[in-house]
Amino acid sequence: MTTNLLLIHNEYGKFSGEEAAFYSQVEVLQKSDYKVSTYVKTSSCTPKGKFAMVRALVSGVFSFSEFYKVYKLVKTNKIDIVHFHNIYPWLSISSLIAAKLLNAKVVLTLHNFKHICPSSTLTHNGKLYLQSLRKGAYVTVLDNVQGNIFKSIGYYLRFLSERLFKLEKIVDKFIFVSEMQSDIYKSYNRKFTNKSVVIPNFLTASKINEIQRYKYQKNGKVNIGFVGRLSQDKGFDLFISIAQKLNKFDFYAYGASGADLHLLPKNLNIVGELSQSDLFIEYSKLDILIIPSKNYETFSLAALEGLAAGLNVIVTNKVGISSYFDKFKTLYVADKFIDICLIVETIATETRQNNNVAFNNMFTEKGYLEMISKTYGGLN
Numbered sequence: 001m002t003t004n005l006l007l008i009h010n011e012y013g014k015f016s017g018e019e020a021a022f023y024s025q026v027e028v029l030q031k032s033d034y035k036v037s038t039y040v041k042t043s044s045c046t047p048k049g050k051f052a053m054v055r056a057l058v059s060g061v062f063s064f065s066e067f068y069k070v071y072k073l074v075k076t077n078k079i080d081i082v083h084f085h086n087i088y089p090w091l092s093i094s095s096l097i098a099a100k101l102l103n104a105k106v107v108l109t110l111h112n113f114k115h116i117c118p119s120s121t122l123t124h125n126g127k128l129y130l131q132s133l134r135k136g137a138y139v140t141v142l143d144n145v146q147g148n149i150f151k152s153i154g155y156y157l158r159f160l161s162e163r164l165f166k167l168e169k170i171v172d173k174f175i176f177v178s179e180m181q182s183d184i185y186k187s188y189n190r191k192f193t194n195k196s197v198v199i200p201n202f203l204t205a206s207k208i209n210e211i212q213r214y215k216y217q218k219n220g221k222v223n224i225g226f227v228g229r230l231s232q233d234k235g236f237d238l239f240i241s242i243a244q245k246l247n248k249f250d251f252y253a254y255g256a257s258g259a260d261l262h263l264l265p266k267n268l269n270i271v272g273e274l275s276q277s278d279l280f281i282e283y284s285k286l287d288i289l290i291i292p293s294k295n296y297e298t299f300s301l302a303a304l305e306g307l308a309a310g311l312n313v314i315v316t317n318k319v320g321i322s323s324y325f326d327k328f329k330t331l332y333v334a335d336k337f338i339d340i341c342l343i344v345e346t347i348a349t350e351t352r353q354n355n356n357v358a359f360n361n362m363f364t365e366k367g368y369l370e371m372i373s374k375t376y377g378g379l380n
Helices: 017-029 050-061 064-076 092-101 131-135 149-164 179-188 205-212 236-245 276-283 301-308 320-327 337-348 365-377
Strands: 004-010 035-041 081-084 105-110 173-176 196-198 223-227 250-254 268-270 288-291 312-315 331-333
Touching (some): 004 017, 004 064, 017 301, 035 064, 050 092, 050 149, 064 092, 092 105, 173 179, 179 196, 179 320, 223 276, 236 250, 236 337, 250 276, 276 301, 301 312
Parallel strands (some): 081 105, 105 173, 250 268, 312 331
């Protein structure tokens, strides 16, 4: 008997790793034996202006319109399993309640930390922020963790709505994308323990093929890259310091930034934000990819892409993919500035291998399909 599956996601204003993970899941499951439907609140719905922001705040706490939309979708299509990704700002917990009222099984993939802390990424002013986990979520409003008091209150109210409607009871299975993320959630809220499973982010076969099709282009120097927002929370300031110290190597940064970047070392090249295809070409020019996040990042698809491209990838222990350091020969974990520099210098003395890598099965669509099918099957 065919299982009717509904995949739901609220897009962000700008394409993110969470979007990439969601659409990869859709691509894989549509090729499987599941009958797949999707419902996506598009990025065009991102709140702009005061009225839209107020509406987003209310919808984030409890959206009556989305409750009825999801209820109708589940009922009309006789959905068996509803798999949610991001539910803010428009969907809210009301969407999960709608699915649950019709006896559909509810699965929620947790891509960040907002369900245990309104600071979302456990950061504040570019630094690690654990105050709400220690003192209570209300301090995120006092500390204005979102840099906008209106937004901080909105995030706090979303958090309260999840507590009020008992998110842990509505959801039948929580999916974490790394062991690191799972450990953090469970250490602060044991209610997640019995209903959780870890399924890492993955790359589809088509994406792996595209990444690996480009030939390595050597320019005579060791090339070191950074992918992500050029911001403090992503560790870009640390990347700059590494470039300053290791000035015999060439450094490249790929990502958007609103910061003033005029005081940079001469060996650091700001390439800017690229399309996915252009970024894959750039991977072929690199030897090393550094993900120097000082704050918690649940996984890092960029690191996974770099590994697929045959790069040596260095991450800090705040990055979720560090949980799988034993699955990759070219994945290194270091948390200190000096350790990252030493690893770079060690790698630089070695000859770069051809980028046709044997990619670990658990991070491919085959591995993902096996794990998600087992998870779905266990809901019955």
